[in-house]
Amino acid sequence: MIIIIGNGISGVTAARNIRKKSDEPITIISAESKYFFSRTALMYVYMGHMKFEHTEPYEPHFWEKNRINLKQTYVESIDTDKKTLSCSGGEELQYSKLVLATGSKPNKFGWKGQDANRVQGLYSKQDLESMEVNTEGIKSAVVVGGGLIGIEMAEMLLTRQIEVHFLVREKTFWSGVLPEQDSKFIMKHFENHHGLHMHYGEELDEIHVGEYDNRKSKKGGSASLDTDVVYESTGAVGITTKSGQKIDCQFVGLTAGVSPNIDFIKNSKIDTNRGILVNRYLETSVEDVYAIGDCAEFTEPVPGRRPIEQVWYTGKFMGETLAHTITGNRVKYEPGYWFNSAKFFDIEYQTYGDVRSKLQEGEAEFIYQHPKEDVLLHFVFDATSHRFIGINNFGVRLRHLVFNEWLTKEATIEEVLQDLKSANFDPEFYATYESDIVNQFNSQFGTNITSAKRKWWQNLITS
Ligand SMILES: Cc1cc2nc3c(=O)[nH]c(=O)nc-3n(C[C@H](O)[C@H](O)[C@H](O)COP(=O)(O)OP(=O)(O)OC[C@H]3O[C@@H](n4cnc5c(N)ncnc54)[C@H](O)[C@@H]3O)c2cc1C
Structure with missing residues (x-):
């Protein structure tokens, strides 16, 4: 039996994708809830925009239909020699392969009063x-x-x-x-x-x-x-x-950050540091034991990325990748270019590529801030070759697919700016302001670019 500890996005994605390729029995264990729910939607339940049950993407019969057994219990310890788990209440479970997808926990720093009520x-x-x-x-x-x-x-x-x-x-x-x-x-x-x-x-x-x-x-x-x-x-x-x-x-x-939720693993033979140590195949130091999602820490991180990635889509992608390996086709975790999105009240934020808090050596930046509206675009590019490196954008939504193509094809900042409308979800905004953006760039960098008609990446856009 394949056992997955953790029913968050990474564990559930692994289970769903393993089931597509294998008939082996699968059990997902979670102490938190029987059914998978969207952690990122918790705030909307509190704010009254949705009920908790609306955060559960799958109906209860989905699990039965896909023969994924759900178990709500806490795993207290793992014996990797015997391939067993000890759960609260004294139950022991035997696994053939074990996936650790145990997520994070909020940081506490020993403040006086930190365990008080409220x-x-x-x-x-x-x-x-x-x-x-x-x-x-x-x-x-x-x-x-x-x-x-x-x-x-x-x-x-x-x-x-x-x-x-x-x-x-x-x-x-x-x-x-x-x-x-x-x-x-x-x-x-x-x-x-x-x-x-x-x-x-x-x-x-x-x-x-x-x-x-x-x-x-x-x-x-x-x-x-x-x-x-x-x-x-x-x-x-x-x-x-x-x-x-x-x-x-x-x-x-x-809310001073989160760290991998791995205390119960520390007494096992599985190597840990801040997280559960894995190679790029998501394999831990012990055979037939894997780790994915927030709890995994890469011994060799993906170039330009952090060893622990605590975001939704990376957990999902790790789950998809691991399902190949577990079902006999060993696949390396290759997540592509970094992206992320969030909201600061009503301002949407997205980032594509590699924008650090401080400009790195050999990098240049171009920042456009709208004079009246809450819009800011922060481009980073190579100071010599002008290769586009990344963008932070606030107040406008830009298309992931288009930025991925620009990064893959190593487009220059000029190419990106000339065709920025291809990446934009709000054509009206660009009709009015794209020339401002391009003019500001021209005057700052002594170039003479103009906004072009849509080019090769136009075909990528489906919606
Ligand atoms: C409020 C909030 C908002 C967020 N918003 C965003 C966002 O907008 N965008 C974004 O990309 N990311 C966001 N994140 C982060 C994102 O939710 C996480 O990266 C993701 O959910 C992690 O998924 P996971 O599958 O690795 O682990 P988790 O979802 O944490 O699931 C792990 C599960 O394992 C269970 N478990 C752990 N140990 C045991 C044990 N010993 N026995 C039994 N069960 C166990 C836990 O109880 C938990 O249910 C947000 C997180 C929070 C908390």
């Missing part, structure tokens, strides 16, 4: 349920950690009229990933959000714990909570930052 991260279904309870009737919250999950949490809280104090350790937002100008552009956008108080260059020192009965503070009396999480009145009542600033609050969100 202090939590945002990762799991249980976190969502706790957040419902913990924020019921409260007035203000502190969110610690300036990344994507933090900003999602802030947005969630603001939709319930809860004041948010957001602590960002660095001087600018998401500075480990975004170049300074991009970061400042987003920071400006945050200023438009009523109730959001950004605190840059501030670190959490301590969480204060005391009494606060949030049900009483809610107009109309006690809340009726559709959840089994037990309400506690003792919990967070404020924080102090390292600079000595005190902020009153009734909820603290810990």
Whole structure:
């Protein structure tokens, strides 16, 4: 039996793709939930845009039809000599091949008060349920950690009229990933959000714990909570930052990054570092044991990429790749060019190729910022050959397929700019502003390019 620990995007993709090629029994184990759900949609459940069941892409009969057995239990340990797993409740399971797809867990850094009530991260279904309870009737919250999950949490809280104090350790937002100008552009956008108080260059020192009965503070009396999480009145009542600033609050969100969820694997013979160590075939140090998704750490990372990739599509792609290997066709993980997307409130962000927070040696950049609208395009290219290296784009959506082609064919920045309309989803925007973009580039770099008609990549566009 093939056993997969973890029913997130990577484990479920592996299972579905193994089933297409093999009849071997497959079991997926997860302690979190019986059915696969979209973690990236958790925020929309809290904000009332969808119900939790709408985050589950497959109907219950899908698993039966595909003969994928689902088991909700916690795996406590792995014996790779006997090829067995010990689960909570004492059950032992035997595997022929084992896939570790155990995801991440929110970071905690030993802050005083970090385990108190109304202090939590945002990762799991249980976190969502706790957040419902913990924020019921409260007035203000502190969110610690300036990344994507933090900003999602802030947005969630603001939709319930809860004041948010957001602590960002660095001087600018998401500075480990975004170049300074991009970061400042987003920071400006945050200023438009009523109730959001950004605190840059501030670190959490301590969480204060005391009494606060949030049900009483809610107009109309006690809340009726559709959840089994037990309400506690003792919990967070404020924080102090390292600079000595005190902020009153009734909820603290810990969103200072995530790390691989691998504690139970550390006592096994499988090699680990920050994550479970794998080669480019997603094979661990032990035969017949593989790791994919957020929990995997490459001993030799894909050139230009990080050893641990904690995004949705890479987990999916690792699952697809591993299914080949497990069914007898050993395939290397070749994810192609980096891309990612996110939303900062109402500004969409995408990145294609390799845009670092600091310009690398031999690189040049061209930044276009729209004078009135919330649009910024940040291009990076080779200073000598002008080969296009990557883009961060904010406020406009650009086509992945087209950028992939440009990167593969090593197009120059001039070729990209001349034909940028091919990559654009919003022709009206380009009809009005593409000449501004091209003119600005010409005056900055002494070139004489013009916007061209669509060329070879036009045919790539299907929608
Ligand atoms: C709030 C939020 C928003 C996000 N938004 C985005 C986004 O917009 N775009 C993007 O690309 N990425 C986003 N991500 C990241 C993305 O969701 C993850 O990269 C992805 O879900 C990881 O998938 P996975 O299959 O590796 O692991 P997971 O989805 O974490 O699944 C692992 C599962 O294994 C279970 N498990 C672990 N150990 C055991 C054990 N011992 N026994 C039993 N079960 C176990 C866990 O409980 C969990 O259910 C977001 C993440 C969060 C938390």
